[in-house]
Amino acid sequence: MLESERLICTGRELQECAQGVRFALPELGERITGFVVRYNGKPYAFVNQCAHVPVELDWNQGDFFDLSKSYLVCATHGAHYEPQTGFCVMGPCKGRKLQRIETIERDNRILINLKSLQHDRI
Numbered sequence: 001m002l003e004s005e006r007l008i009c010t011g012r013e014l015q016e017c018a019q020g021v022r023f024a025l026p027e028l029g030e031r032i033t034g035f036v037v038r039y040n041g042k043p044y045a046f047v048n049q050c051a052h053v054p055v056e057l058d059w060n061q062g063d064f065f066d067l068s069k070s071y072l073v074c075a076t077h078g079a080h081y082e083p084q085t086g087f088c089v090m091g092p093c094k095g096r097k098l099q100r101i102e103t104i105e106r107d108n109r110i111l112i113n114l115k116s117l118q119h120d121r122i
């Protein structure tokens with residue numbers, strides 16, 4: 001594992017369109033968290049802050065998907081985001097994006113690349 005990588009969970013813990021795994025992001029602030037979900041077989045991680053108002057998205061801890069399991073949804077005002085890109089397709093911040101974190105799946109481990117936190121919203 002590279003110095004810039006952080007282990008988040010095992011690959012098996014991350015089930016398709018199921019609960020996401022939350023993690024602390026002290027690099028961005030004391031109370032900032034991130035999360036990773038699996039969608040179409042791949043892991044995707046984001047900073048857990050809505051693009052509308054910087055509040056956490058999950059409606060219960062780790063619950064990010066809408067009922068159709070097609071979008072990540074913000075519990076506060078219902079913004080819908082594409083799981084692959086973090087692009088907001090519906091809601092008050094339509095056209096904006098979640099801050100994506102580069103994610104690596106290797107040897108049944110889900111890792112994030114901390115270097116990707118240094119970029120602006122991608």
Ligand code: FES
Nearest residue numbers: 050052074077079
């Ligand atoms: S805070 Fe997320 S949609 Fe308003």
